[in-house]
Amino acid sequence: MTPLELICPAGTPSSLRTAVNAGAHAVYCGFADETNARNFPGLNFSRAELAEGVAYARARGARVLVAINTFPQAGREALWHAAVADAEAAGAHAVILADLGLIAHAAERHPGLRLHLSVQAAAANADAINFYVETFGIRRVVLPRVLTVEEIAAINREIACETEAFVFGGLCVMAEGRCSLSSYATGKSPNMNGVCSPASHVVYRQDGADLVARLGDFTIHRVGKDEPAPYPTLCKGCFKAGPYAGHVFEDPVSLDAAQMIPQLAAAGVTALKIEGRQRSRAYVEAVVKGFRRAVDAHVAGRPIPVGALNALTEGQRTTAGAYRKTWR
Amino acid sequence: MQLTLGPILGNWPADRFADFYARIADEADIDRVVIGEVVCSKRLPFFADRIAPAAERLAAAGKQVVFASLGLVTLPRERRQARDATELGGPVEINDLTMLRYLAPGQPFTVGPLVNVYNEGTLGFLAARGALSVCLPPELPLASIATLARAAPSTGADIEVWGFGRVPLAISGRCYHARVHGLAKDSCQFVCAQDPDGLEVDTLDGEPFLAANGVQTLSFTCADALGAVDALAAAGVARLRLSPQSCDMVAVARIFRDRCAGRIDPADATTRLSALLPSMPLSNGFMLGPVGAAHVA
Known part of the structure; x- marks a missing residue:
């Protein structure tokens, strides 16, 4: 059985090292400006920190993905273009992009750079995903949190790229990238x-x-x-x-799809994503370790450990979100 | 500046839908009409057979007709509906990039406000694919609108801006109308039809805030671009979009036409518009700041 790849958040260089040491197969992070969707004070990476992070991860067999997943502002696209170029220069394994124009730019100017489609692009069906694959050579799509496991399986039968699904953390109830x-x-x-x-x-x-x-x-x-x-x-x-x-829109729950790892694997998902670049190092360490155990248990054919991460979730309540159809 | 009548976003009964477009065809001073379902694929079967006759009447009255398509396409039924919209024999408005895969090469299309066009790169890409015009996302500030409108002529597409109507703020896989009525989406009993302009969502302190429209969330306030018409025109914006509300849309169109032609000043125009919508405060804060819900005089 192919092991599921575990994609973990890193809001700071120390979180990156923590996540790698805790068993992340890959970490994702962003630059300290409005080019990424977790543009919070005190978070994110300088160019030099990214290069160091890439070296640290590489030495331990992990990869670094750079999220450049906001929508460039009119008249200021150069900032986003520079972010793509700098991520490539730093040795990032891939960039995670959402904006159509920025993806077109990256595909044309950085043909060697691996492109992932951000959840913020909200590509929610096989035709939309195949549009990005055929037009830009997108290699992986991060799936919107509006799909059931059955729908993910159907998508994977029809598309020519990998899929990555959120399994833990904050849950957008709206289609991502389409909410003002x-x-x-x-x-x-x-x-x-x-x-x-x-x-x-x-x-x-x-x-x-x-x-x-x-x-x-x-x-x-x-x-x-x-x-x-x-x-x-x-x-x-x-x-x-x-x-x-x-709670008209959503209860104060957070996503925990650990128990659905076998179904997500059977649906053809390549990678599991943990939300939370704004979280502490202690949180990242606990969640990454917990999910690494779960992923390893799945590969070994053992049951997924139950409820180990409940104490880390908002309001102590979790949901499997849209993965179960009753959520809708 | 031209005027576009956007698609009806609420769940209106088929007869009301047909009557509405008959009156628009006969009486409204509108250049382009976008017609069809954007919000929920379950609603379309109830009025699908009314679209073609309405489109014919609108076209006979000299309006350019564009067929709307769904904003969030996930289910097989939705993919079929999205594909079907490209076969109605006229330009299609895309509200989800899924549609780019269904359009025939060279088939003209417009881009609706639910597609994220925030910058020149995205505008240029869509124009190169054949977009005739792009209705920008309503959250864009005036400075971004102006930058895009200035860039548009060299791309071949023109720029449209959300001018009137409750503002689409979000779309979801979950139906809020069903949820607040204690129903599941699959057995929703079409409760959204009770609220043609959406169901008012208030804060616990009684502040009107949002409006639920099935899987869509709208603003409680009604957009009013009247105060920005001169700035938009100066920047080269080609058209304003008026989104149907259950008020006198012929009168709404007349106010916007009079303002665009300089026959009335902005303050008069806004006063007249408020009088048509006594229960819906106006907003222009996305365009003019500081927050979307604000109304800057």
């Missing part, structure tokens, strides 16, 4: 700025016995003082809609 909820409330969006529901626009306010968490001018959560105050990520908020009051 954050910029509606804050002016900053994943596509343009590499941020969603940014901390710069969060205000916590005491209102009587309640703690109110606001994003821009909108209340996202209101909880009693003894309840944990969740971060006001817009699509995980509590709202009222007609007769309903609660």
